Amino acid sequence: MSAEEKPDLVKVIRTPIRLEYTYSAGKSASRFLRAMKEGRLIGQRCPVDGRVYFPSRGSCPQHGVPTDGEPVELADKGTLVTFSIVRIPAETVPLEIPFVTVQVLLDGADTILMHVLSGCGLDEVHMGMRVRAVWKPKEEWEESVANILYFEPLDEPDADYDSYKEHI
Amino acid sequence: MREVAVVGFTQSPAKRRETVLNDTEIVIPMIDELKKSKNLKNEDMDFVCSGSCDYLAGAPFAFVMGLDAVGAWPPVCESHVEMDGAWAFYEAWVKIQMGYAEVALVYGFGKPSMGDLPLTLALQLDPYTQAPLWPDAVSVAALQARLCLEGGVLTERDMAEAARRDRRNAETNPYAQIKGDFSPEQILAEPYVASPLRRHDCSPISDGASAILLVAGERAKEYCERPAWVTGIEHICEPLDLNVRDLTRSRSTEMAAERAGVGRAAIDVAELAAPFSHQEILVERALGLGAGTRVNPSGGAMAGNPMMAAGLSRIGEAARRIWDGSAGRAVAHATSGPCLQQNLVCVLEGS
Numbered sequence: 001m002s003a004e005e006k007p008d009l010v011k012v013i014r015t016p017i018r019l020e021y022t023y024s025a026g027k028s029a030s031r032f033l034r035a036m037k038e039g040r041l042i043g044q045r046c047p048v049d050g051r052v053y054f055p056s057r058g059s060c061p062q063h064g065v066p067t068d069g070e071p072v073e074l075a076d077k078g079t080l081v082t083f084s085i086v087r088i089p090a091e092t093v094p095l096e097i098p099f100v101t102v103q104v105l106l107d108g109a110d111t112i113l114m115h116v117l118s119g120c121g122l123d124e125v126h127m128g129m130r131v132r133a134v135w136k137p138k139e140e141w142e143e144s145v146a147n148i149l150y151f152e153p154l155d156e157p158d159a160d161y162d163s164y165k166e167h168i
Numbered sequence: 169m170r171e172v173a174v175v176g177f178t179q180s181p182a183k184r185r186e187t188v189l190n191d192t193e194i195v196i197p198m199i200d201e202l203k204k205s206k207n208l209k210n211e212d213m214d215f216v217c218s219g220s221c222d223y224l225a226g227a228p229f230a231f232v233m234g235l236d237a238v239g240a241w242p243p244v245c246e247s248h249v250e251m252d253g254a255w256a257f258y259e260a261w262v263k264i265q266m267g268y269a270e271v272a273l274v275y276g277f278g279k280p281s282m283g284d285l286p287l288t289l290a291l292q293l294d295p296y297t298q299a300p301l302w303p304d305a306v307s308v309a310a311l312q313a314r315l316c317l318e319g320g321v322l323t324e325r326d327m328a329e330a331a332r333r334d335r336r337n338a339e340t341n342p343y344a345q346i347k348g349d350f351s352p353e354q355i356l357a358e359p360y361v362a363s364p365l366r367r368h369d370c371s372p373i374s375d376g377a378s379a380i381l382l383v384a385g386e387r388a389k390e391y392c393e394r395p396a397w398v399t400g401i402e403h404i405c406e407p408l409d410l411n412v413r414d415l416t417r418s419r420s421t422e423m424a425a426e427r428a429g430v431g432r433a434a435i436d437v438a439e440l441a442a443p444f445s446h447q448e449i450l451v452e453r454a455l456g457l458g459a460g461t462r463v464n465p466s467g468g469a470m471a472g473n474p475m476m477a478a479g480l481s482r483i484g485e486a487a488r489r490i491w492d493g494s495a496g497r498a499v500a501h502a503t504s505g506p507c508l509q510q511n512l513v514c515v516l517e518g519s
Contacts, residue, residue, distance in 0.1 A: 015296075
């Protein structure tokens with residue numbers, strides 16, 4: 001075969017892959033999501049050391065024991081453990097830039113919740129500040145963490161550093 | 169070689185569709201039950217190894233969540249295989265042989281009901297010429313069965329009889345999914361699902377999990393009165409391309425069986441994880457089992473096939489029969505890939 005007759009080598013092929021899944025959140029996360037629809041925040045207690053995991057999960061990932069006791073109901077307020085000021089817009093966050101992402105230790109919980117903060121100037125945000133959840137109107141509540149729009153400052157003295165230092 | 173024994177085993181019932189629990193929540197009670205029954209503390213475990221498949225879960229690194237069932241404290245020495253838990257078992261055995269561990273926890277889990285299993289398994293094929301055609305796993309196995317029939321290796325009646333034996337044995341297995349006494353005539357009267365395979369020639373699609381505890385040397389006796397010693401274990405893989413393999417025999421099972429020493433003495437019990445009746449016959453022959461061997465007293469994978477746990481469960485089912493004295497020498501088999509591509513053989517013996 002002469003060089004002119006040589007067929008083009010196949011260099012690239014496209015083989016689209018698409019699989020569909022019906023995902024189930026599981027027993028523990030379903031309980032958490034159903035409670036969210038009712039505006040309640042629930043966690044689960046580790047039977048070994050009593051720590052409260054939020055959102056609730058089926059086992060304590062530290063000790064590897066089932067957390068099958070009664071769920072623990074938590075307040076919708078807590079302490080801002082740490083934060084970051086975001087200057088790039090994010091599709092999933094319905095806030096104008098700059099906005100503040102925060103890690104909140106809800107009162108009664110031993111794990112932190114990632115969320116956003118609004119309702120104060122950027123220069124006022126600080127570790128240890130007390131915050132509370134601002135919810136969507138009740139009629140819009142779904143089985144979703146997005147029922148909480150954002151956190152806002154609470155008119156309370158700052159939390160003691162020792163109360164949240166292990167979560168930083 | 170260090171002496172290593174299987175001393176504990178838990179399994180969930182094989183279920184067509186687990187609607188309440190997620191895959192991690194299927195594992196949690198298995199490990200909890202194993203730890204409690206063996207009074208095992210996290211600090212006792214030198215090594216933890218799991219087998220699962222992210223394609224079944226439909227999410228990358230889905231297996232990491234499985235560790236929630238084990239517990240990460242004290243810091244855990246851990247590994248994972250994207251395979252049946254039987255290969256996690258092999259890795260743990262190697263770890264113990266190397267002197268890095270004495271007590272190892274192994275688990276396997278899968279929830280194939282989340283997706284379309286026969287299509288998901290198509291992605292195991294050659295990614296350039298075979299997988300893009302999306303041949304479902306049942307059709308691929310049917311091609312192999314057709315080759316076996318046309319090569320005079322076995323008959324449809326042989327297949328029906330293998331299926332009957334498994335489902336009948338499963339009647340006494342509370343974890344089995346498909347059980348009952350179906351006569352070969354009844355089976356042969358069924359329509360084909362993918363010719364020449366009928367519904368009864370196929371293992372069920374199952375959600376489930378299992379866990380095993382492996383302990384080295386004298387310590388094994390602290391956990392089990394009559395440990396099931398691993399006296400031989402081997403796994404061999406054949407090429408991926410179906411057209412370069414002899415699909416009418418399981419060459420890799422033959423080689424693994426020889427290296428694991430299956431034929432050194434009589435085998436009382438064999439537990440096989442072949443997911444189709446013709447494959448079960450090929451594996452049974454490749455292991456060289458005699459008339460004195462009870463095959464699949466649990467029903468094998470044909471009675472319950474939790475993906476990524478079925479092979480590990482065969483080791484557990486074989487070990488269970490050593491513990492209770494009903495077997496002195498047993499063999500367990502696990503498989504992976506299309507048409508018995510890769511096979512693992514494990515010989516267990518009572519002392």
